[in-house]
Amino acid sequence: MINDFPQAMTIAGSDSDGSAGMQADLHTFFARRVYGMSVITACVAGNSYGIHAAQAMPTDFINQEFSDIAADFKVRAAKTGMLADSQLIETVVDNVQRYDFGPLVVDPVIMTKHGAQLLEDSAFETLKSKLLPLATVITPNFYEAQKLTDLPIQSDADMVNAAHKLQNLGVPNVVIKGNHADPTQTEVRDYVLLASGKDFWLSAPYHQTERLNGTGDSLSACITAELAKGRPVEAAIRTAKQFVNVAIGNPIDVGHKVGPINHWAPMDQMPD
Template sequence: MLNSFPQVMTIAGSDSDGSAGAQADLNTFFAREVYGMSVLTACVAGNSFGIHASQALTPDFIDAEFEAIAADFKVRACKTGMLTNRETILTVANQLKKHDFGPLVLDPVIITKHGALLLADDAFNTLKSTLIPMATILTPNFYEAQKLTGIELNGPADFQAAGKALLNMGAKNVMIKGHHTTNQEFVTDYVCLADGQELWLSEPYIETTHVNGTGDSLSACICAEIAKGQSIESAIRTAKQFVHQAIANPINVGHKYGPINHHAYK
């Protein structure tokens, strides 16, 4: 049957070293046995030592990517990554309103897992007002959840309050990724679902420099599992396990900050 194989799409930047961005998403899609395609928003020249240059793609070109995919394929679910600036965010939002690309997994790439700000204020406010209300699942990290809600996450009650605030912003389901700090015993994520269910998902903390692309891969795995017909809860649980195994079984690539192992989870 035409277009019967599960197809998914990442809307993200290209990371030349393959450890994060669209490349990490596509590696995840391949590992989870769905067909992945991409709408690139920017190109980043980088390696395991760091980022050396970047170039945002134009709204016209991003529009052309969306239109080419919409004209030929049946995308069952999509996810976002780095959206660069306000113009890109508005372009993506307009395309998601124009075409049916299935449920949206919104990975709000606002702040890194180490707390570095990635979006200017105008882009941040635009993402908050236009894309969060469109999100089937919103997957902020610890710092992003604090930035979006204004709530300091010091304990379980704070995570619950932040989750409720994000649901009130329009996201249908929320997964707040736990803090990563040296010497902690576990990484615990908080999930609040549209049906009112709450989940606390914990895995042992692993001290390693091979963690590039963890957030990208987690949201990509959720996207892939939804496209295969899994429930939101099941998709999130699989993604948590997928990323944990990818970190726990490192591959020796690069000199410094390396990628996770997308082949580890079976």
């Protein structure tokens, strides 16, 4: 039957070196054996040394992308990546409300894993008030969770409080990624709070490597892929944590500086 094969969609920018953004999402969809498609919101020119130019897509073009995908395919889960400004976020919100793309995973690309802010304050408020209430799952990093909740996170109890506050913003399922700031740490612990009230910690080894580009994109994309297969939210999150850990722990030597994670490794080491 047409469109029986599981399909997932990323709403994100194109990263020319393939390590992050839309490309990392599509790599992940492929590795998890889900057909992936994309709504491109911006194009970034860069490499392992850094980003050197960026161009946002016009909103009428983005609207057409959404319309064409909805008219022909059966998207069973979707995710967002970096959304540059308030107008773009509102365009995405309008289309997610107009069409049925299944559960939505929001990777709120606000701050880097090292704490540098990426999103202007006006766009941050639009994301918080308009996009987050549409999400099924949100996957902020440590600094993004602090920014979204206006709470300092200094302990496990603080992480738990932040997750509950994010639920109060309208997101039923929360994954707060652990801090990566301590070079002596031996593990990374993420906290998960589900809509049912169940909560748990996910731990994985901390890998000393510069092959980390696309880590957050791939985690949220893997959750999206598993949801597109019809798997429960908890199973999707657990699979995504394992996927990213395997991909980081088996680095590939691509680029001279900060390179991509290895999306091939989980294909050999993890079941479908």
